[in-house]
Amino acid sequence: MTIxxxxxxxxxxxxxxxxICPHCRRHVFxxxxxxxxxxxxxxxxxxxxxxxxxxxxxLVHNAPAGFEPYAPYLVAIVKxxxxxxxxxxxxxxxxxxxxxxxxxxxxxxxxxxxGEEGLIVYxxxxxxxxQAEAL
Amino acid sequence: xxxxAILGLGQTPVGEHWDLSLRDLGAQAIVSALxxxxxxxxxxxxxxxxxxxxxxxxxxxxxLLADYAGLRGIEALKVEAACxxxxxxxxxxxxxxxxxxxxxxxxxxxxxxxxxxxxxTTTALAAAADDLFESDQGIxxxxxxxxxxxxxxxxxxYRREDFAEFAVNAHRNAARNPNAMFRRPITPQAFxxxxxxxxxxxxxxxxGIGDGAAAxxxxxxxxxxxxxxxxxxxxxxxxxxxxxxxxxxxxPLEVRAIYLSAQRxxxxxxxxxxxxxxxxxxxxxxxxxxxxxxxxxxxPRGGGVRLALEGEIGLEGRIPISTMGxxxxxxxxxxxxxxxxxxxxxxxxxxxxxxxxxxxCRLAMTQNIGGSGANVVTHILERLA
Numbered sequence: 001m002t003i004x005x006x007x008x009x010x011x012x013x014x015x016x017x018x019x020i021c022p023h024c025r026r027h028v029f030x031x032x033x034x035x036x037x038x039x040x041x042x043x044x045x046x047x048x049x050x051x052x053x054x055x056x057x058x059l060v061h062n063a064p065a066g067f068e069p070y071a072p073y074l075v076a077i078v079k080x081x082x083x084x085x086x087x088x089x090x091x092x093x094x095x096x097x098x099x100x101x102x103x104x105x106x107x108x109x110x111x112x113x114x115g116e117e118g119l120i121v122y123x124x125x126x127x128x129x130x131q132a133e134a135l
Numbered sequence: 136x137x138x139x140a141i142l143g144l145g146q147t148p149v150g151e152h153w154d155l156s157l158r159d160l161g162a163q164a165i166v167s168a169l170x171x172x173x174x175x176x177x178x179x180x181x182x183x184x185x186x187x188x189x190x191x192x193x194x195x196x197x198x199l200l201a202d203y204a205g206l207r208g209i210e211a212l213k214v215e216a217a218c219x220x221x222x223x224x225x226x227x228x229x230x231x232x233x234x235x236x237x238x239x240x241x242x243x244x245x246x247x248x249x250x251x252x253x254x255x256t257t258t259a260l261a262a263a264a265d266d267l268f269e270s271d272q273g274i275x276x277x278x279x280x281x282x283x284x285x286x287x288x289x290x291x292x293y294r295r296e297d298f299a300e301f302a303v304n305a306h307r308n309a310a311r312n313p314n315a316m317f318r319r320p321i322t323p324q325a326f327x328x329x330x331x332x333x334x335x336x337x338x339x340x341x342x343g344i345g346d347g348a349a350a351x352x353x354x355x356x357x358x359x360x361x362x363x364x365x366x367x368x369x370x371x372x373x374x375x376x377x378x379x380x381x382x383x384x385x386x387p388l389e390v391r392a393i394y395l396s397a398q399r400x401x402x403x404x405x406x407x408x409x410x411x412x413x414x415x416x417x418x419x420x421x422x423x424x425x426x427x428x429x430x431x432x433x434x435p436r437g438g439g440v441r442l443a444l445e446g447e448i449g450l451e452g453r454i455p456i457s458t459m460g461x462x463x464x465x466x467x468x469x470x471x472x473x474x475x476x477x478x479x480x481x482x483x484x485x486x487x488x489x490x491x492x493x494x495x496c497r498l499a500m501t502q503n504i505g506g507s508g509a510n511v512v513t514h515i516l517e518r519l520a
Contacts, residue, residue: 058281065258067273085382
């Protein structure tokens with residue numbers, strides 16, 4: 001990961017900033033300027049709540065380069081409350097506690113470290129929704 | 136547009152070829168395909184490859200392979216469509232011949248995968264996914280397919296063991312293919328106990344990666360008739376795209392590009408799934424076999440696994456798949472795979488498939504999938520004489 005690439009995606013990584021389509025009113029994440037649902041131009045930034053449910057998940061044993069120290073780790077596709085699906089790691093949960101449909105929320109966490117001279121890459125992960133217990 | 140025929144074919148065995156480089160593999164396949172066709176001077180070479188830049192630090196494959204195959208001077212280029220690079224190369228060669236701009240074209244798929252470490256290869260393959268919003272999160276290509284498989288099991292009520300027949304069938308057929316990488320049968324029990332890569336996908340759900348190259352010589356139909364022998368017509372060549380990221384699809388279990396490319400191919404050939412005698416599908420993972428069978432119209436949604444459970448995918452079943460071992464057991468030299476599929480389908484139609492021969496086959500379909508269904512290329516081959 002280069003610094004320009006990290007900087008360019010900071011709003012997505014740190015605050016799940018997507019877009020809302022002014023034509024069909026659907027939320028779009030990641031942002032892409034042309035609405036994938038109606039084809040109209042969509043440039044209005046909109047942050048997502050970060051809450052959703054697990055659509056599917058996997059426990060990764062064989063990690064790609066840079067992620068080996070963290071294996072095995074959980075990854076998921078999360079269906080956000082506003083509609084879009086987002087792919088991310090799960091955190092603060094053990095593999096046998098995860099199920100499809102489980103409510104989760106976005107947190108900012110370290111994704112990986114790129115060595116002595118490299119970046120510490122932060123981004124979004126999802127954890128079990130804490131508010132559920134407080135209620 | 137004019138009809139295009141397969142004039143010749145060649146392949147190297149798939150495996151861990153420490154003694155052969157990227158260029159050796161490609162040149163061997165091209166030379167053997169030209170020899171099979173009895174042709175010395177093609178005008179165009181299209182190379183299908185995905186990973187040469189990242190794993191072998193080598194691009195410019197068109198010129199390199201043309202040179203090493205003794206074809207220096209001809210027009211040559213590389214095309215890339217992730218794991219569908221091979222069939223895409225065949226399609227580009229097909230378009231050139233069908234359009235009349237070129238008379239004889241060679242399509243060669245080549246991949247050298249065992250020069251990199253396992254982590255390097257996993258990272259290079261992840262480039263088929265969305266770099267910024269999938270791979271960057273630590274999501275391997277296997278993990279994406281694993282999430283499709285878990286969701287499929289959840290929606291349609293299957294267990295992991297229900298997918299075993301896809302792998303068992305592939306290994307059974309590979310055991311009798313001299314060019315296959317894994318030439319030993321496996322049992323459902325071995326499948327059930329296999330080591331996990333990304334749950335619920337195990338080693339035995341996944342295609343083995345290896346080195347290999349395959350090539351086809353394409354030319355106009357009238358030339359094929361003059362050359363004699365079995366005439367294999369490319370009755371359809373079609374491709375379609377979907378979003379690269381799984382999360383950008385409204386329903387990730389409905390792989391739109393599989394459906395679209397198959398429908399376009401059926402329309403071109405004027406046939407339907409009921410007419411197809413064998414289907415070389417893209418079984419990179421067992422879940423992809425199920426989704427391909429469904430998207431191409433051989434089973435209803437959620438019914439792909441049932442087809443396997445009912446024994447309909449074997450050599451004597453309703454729709455034989457992976458007849459020479461498939462990606463699973465012939466091996467998956469990524470950018471070469473799509474050409475292997477077409478070479479194998481053509482061998483079946485020529486009656487040269489050895490112990491795996493399907494009797495009296497006339498129409499064969501192949502489907503090569505790039506990424507998690509982002510770029511799908513479907514061909515239908517027809518034996519005329």
